[in-house]
Amino acid sequence: MNEILRLGPDHLAGYLAVAACLFAIGVVACITRRNAVGFLMGVELMFNAAGLNAVAYARFRDAHVAGDGQILALFLIVLAAAEAAVALALVFSVYRSFRDIDLDQTTRLNGTAGSDPAPTVPEAHA
Amino acid sequence: MSWLPLAILAAPLAVAVFLLFFGRRLHHGGDGFATGVMALCFAGSLVVAADVLAGGAGREILGHSVTWMTIGGMNDGSSGSLPGFVLTLGVYLDPLAAIMLCIVTGLALAVMVYTRWYLHGDNLYPRFWWSFSFFCFAMIGVVISSNLLMSFVFWELVGLGSYLLIGFWYFKPAVADDPHYQAMKASYATGILESKLSPADAQLKAFVMNRIGDAGFIAGIALTAWAVIAWHGKHGTPAGDPLAWSAIFKAVEHGAFNEISLLGLSGTNLLTLAGLGIFCGAVGKSAQFPLHTWLPDAMQGPTTGSAIIHAATMVAAGVFLVARVHPMLTPDALLVVACIGAVTALLAATMACVQWDLKAVLAYSTISQLGFMLVGLGSGVASGGYNAGIAHLFTHAIFKCLLFLCAAAVIHACHGHQSLTRVGGLGRKMPVTAFAMGVAVLAILGVPGFSAFFSKDAILVAAQVAGHHGSEHYGWVALVPAVLATLAAALTCYYMARLWWRLFVAPAADSHVVDHAHDPWPSAKLVLIVLALGCLQAVWTLQANPFAVEGAWLDHVIRAKSVGLYASGVEVDHDAIHHAHGGVVSLAITFAAVGIALAWTVFVLLPRRGLNLAERCRTTPPLSWVWALLSRLWFLEYVYDFVFVRILGKGLGRTLAEGDLGTPQRLAALDAATATKKTARFGYSLDGLIDGVAKAFTLPGRAGNLLHSGRIGTYVALAIGVVAVISLLRL
Known part of the structure; x- marks a missing residue:
């Protein structure tokens, strides 16, 4: 069997395969979920897939650059946390103006103005 | 010692971040904390400067670098023609940077002590301290950065700092919309006040005008980086930062630009282009023609903020950058620098002559003085202009800071009134302020014994010498800087004397405005007096004889230890300087005497006899046309508004839209x-x-x-x- 495709804890391929699965699940979630929170979960899965790749490559590369991938993964974790905070704030803001977080309903930027029902505008102090 | 410059850089940032989050909860917004840290920074700067100035004649006197990023050149061997290189974050100190560091931290300390008086009781008081500390951090970064790109990063942070300070009172309406202003509109002598922007618009204008210059700056950086990195790659310079100052100068000196070409240009012409690109950034930041219009509007910030913007940080950064990249400026580029500087110096001086707003006079005088510095730097090394320009950067920082702090005292004493038509006769009520401002005015006039006599006259001498040298090659164009700068120097004497006579001696038109005027707190008075001492010529020369042509310590240290300039064998033309010195000095003294006397006659003597000559000139036809032209700022603002806002922005866009709709x-x-x-x-x-x-x-x-x-x-x-x-x- 080809060296590269060998599975097991001492081989890169297994880690990459898990990361690829994670990423694929994330993509599918992003494309199919209608709920904004589900969508964000998909994004987090993709982030983690990238982080897992970074750590896996770092583990199997030359010793003198090994730290790079782990540092990258740390960055990714921080970035994902910041992203989640911003995205949840956006979702909250969308909810306040649409009273809904169904992504199929929030399509007012599609350029055909007036094609969808006007959103309910909440009171300023709501 | 190596950690000290880094500590000086980091401390104001730490203060800014801390006060940003906790300033409101501290007593007085943490002003004492910020001031104390700045005092430590100043002390540290003095130690650093002493170290640098006393050190051996090494080229890179203190240089500490950490790797910032590694670009290209990975060990896979597949990178293209450009080899990999390392960018570093480092500290680079030569006499220029070391003295500038002292000036920045010292003036920041002075302004902070003063602001505790000036802004006490303001609702936004805590906000001042963190934005000011941040501003100082950014400027210190520009001063000590070791690398062109790092310099640019701090350069933009300086822009952000000035943005914060200019828009300090962000909620204020434009003057024309202010009901308080509407009520007293009739008593203003000019219509220009109505065009004053609100602080929020003014900060935006400053930011946008600076972006225009920075576009050129980025292009200049890119061009320089291309040439220098390619050269270092080809000639196998080992690992090191190709964008560090010394590496750039070395590559340029060895003809790095001969090996690349762009748009049919190569070699010296391309180097000129790169230098002018970087100079564009300085044009924006130092408010030079044609991007000067943001600085007068920047007066909307608190006056002490203006003091630091005009003295040591924002506008000084542009001149500092030109001095820093001076070795890579070709003679062509230097001539452009000198011409832009001279045009700006004269243009701004003419506009300052007719301003009735106290701070506007000072703003235009700053623009004009910055022009002088560029004339000096543009006159090159051989004429002594490089030293003179740098010296004027330092001396101007002190006396302009003092002028603004005195203006702050006047405005505070007159309950926010700053129009020269209403304020006056303050000499008896505010003796310390009057004295300090008098010293600053004498300094900017270039009276013997005061600081600009040393620096500004040297600039005029240098412009003359450079003009004579350059006229063989460039014809009459080479003489333009000398002529315009001399005219500007004459006008400076008039408008600054006018300001002082009008503020402190001529009677106020409106006595209730000045009824309760008084000097500031003792601590603020002390600041004024200390800065007034800094306006003496002896501080900068350490010589008893103000007329000596050379031997000043400042000249000496800049000459002895500047990297890349004197090392490459440029000799100062002492004979020509001696030759020109006598004439310029006698001319400068005449200007000062005539300016003071003329302003006194027009604004003190004749009004006492019942003759308002200024008012009569303003209304009698031939002179009134000149007045209208100058007070409307040569119509430049209108032209900009018409071309860029109306035609390009609204007109073109709307026409296209209407074609369809x-x-x-x-x-x-x-x-x-x-x-x-x-x-x-x-x-x-x-x-x-x-x-x-x-x-x-x-x-x-x-x-x-x-x-x-x-x-x-x-x-x-x-x-x-x-x-x-x-x-x-x-x-």
Whole structure:
């Protein structure tokens, strides 16, 4: 069997395969979920897939650059946390103006103005 | 010692971050804390400067670098023609940087002590301290950075700091919208005040005008980086930062620009282009013609903030940068620098002569003095202009800071009134302020014994010498800087003397404005007196004889230890300098005497005799035209507004939009108005043409719009699909 495709804890391929699965699940979630929170979960899965790749490559590369991938993964974790905070704030803001977080309903930027029902505008102090 | 410059850089940032979050909870917004830290920074700067100035004649006196990023050149060996290189974050200190560091921290300390008096009781008081500390951090970064790109990063942070300070009172309306202003509008002598922006608009204007200059700066950096990195790669310089100052100068000196070409230019011409690109950034930051219009509007910030912007930080950064990259400026580029500086110096001086707003006079005087510095730097090394320009940067920082702090005292004492038509006769009520401002005015006039006599006259001498040298090659153009700068120096004497006489001696038009005027707190008074001492010539020369041509310590240290300039064998032309010195000095003294006397006659003597000469000049036809031209700022603002805002912004955009949107109404109007069918047909076809152009753009747009469903899932799928396609093609 080809060296590269060998599975097991001492081989890169297994880690990459898990990361690829994670990423694929994330993509599918992003494309199919209608709920904004589900969508964000998909994004987090993709982030983690990238982080897992970074750590896996770092583990199997030359010793003198090994730290790079782990540092990258740390960055990714921080970035994902910041992203989640911003995205949840956006979702909250969308909810306040649409009273809904169904992504199929929030399509007012599609350029055909007036094609969808006007959103309910909440009171300023709501 | 190596950690000290870094500590000086980091401390104000730490203060800024801390006060940003906790300032409101501290007693007085943490002003004492910020001031104390700045005092420590100043002490540290003095130690650093002493170290640098006393050190051996090494080239890079203190240089500490950490790796910032590694670009290209990975060990896979597949990188293209450019080899890999390392960018570093480092500290680079030569006498220029070391003295500038002292000036920045010292003046920041002075302004902070003063602001505790000036802004006490303001609702936004805590806000001042963190934004000011941040501003100082950014400027210190510009001063000590070791690398062109690092310099640019701090350069932009300086822009942000000034943005914060200019818009300090962000909620204030524009003057014209202010009901308080409407009530007293009648008593203002000029209509210019009405065009004053609100602080929020002023900060935006400063930011946008600076972006224009920075576009050139970025282009200059890119060009320089290209040439220098390619040269270092080809000549196998080992690992090191190719954008560090010394590396740039070395590559340029060895003809790095001869090996690349762009747009048919190469060698010296391309180097000129790169130098002018970087100079564009300085034009924006130092408010030089044609980007000078933001600085007078920046007066909307608190006056002490203006003091630091005008003295040591924002506008000084531009001149500092030109001094820093001086070795890579070619003679052509230097001539452009000198000409821009001279034009700005004269233009701003003429505008300052007719301003009635106390701070506007000072703002235009700053623009003018910055022009002088560029004339000096543009005159080159051999004429002594480089030293003179740097010296004027330092001396100007002190006396301009003092002028602004005195202006702050006057404005505070007069309950916010700052129009020269209303304020006056303050000499007896505010003796310390009057004395300090008098010293500063004598300094800027260039009276013997005061600081600008040392620096500004040296600039005029240098411009003359450089003009004579350059006229063989450039013809009369080389003489332009000398002539314009001399005229500007004459005008400076008039308008600064006018300001002082009007403020402190001539009676106030409106006595209740000045009724309760008094000097500031003792601590603030102390600041004024200390700064006034800094305006003495002896501080900068350590010589008893103010007329000595050379031997000043400042000259000496700049000459002895500047990197890349004197080392490459440029000799100062002492004979020519001696030759020009006598004439310039006697001219400068005459200007000062005539300016003081003329301003006294017009604003003190004649009004006492019942003759308001200024007012009469303003209304009598031939002179009133000049007055109108100058007080409307040579119509430059109007031209900018017309060309860039109205024609390019509103006009063009709206015409194109109306070509499409206004069609039915316009067709109806055409039908009604046209008598013959022929014109009607012409009208239809013209309209059809415009509509056709619009449709040609909208149809593909509609097609593309199908992808634009508004569903996020579609976008994600599209993005991933595109990435997948690209990576498949790459494989």
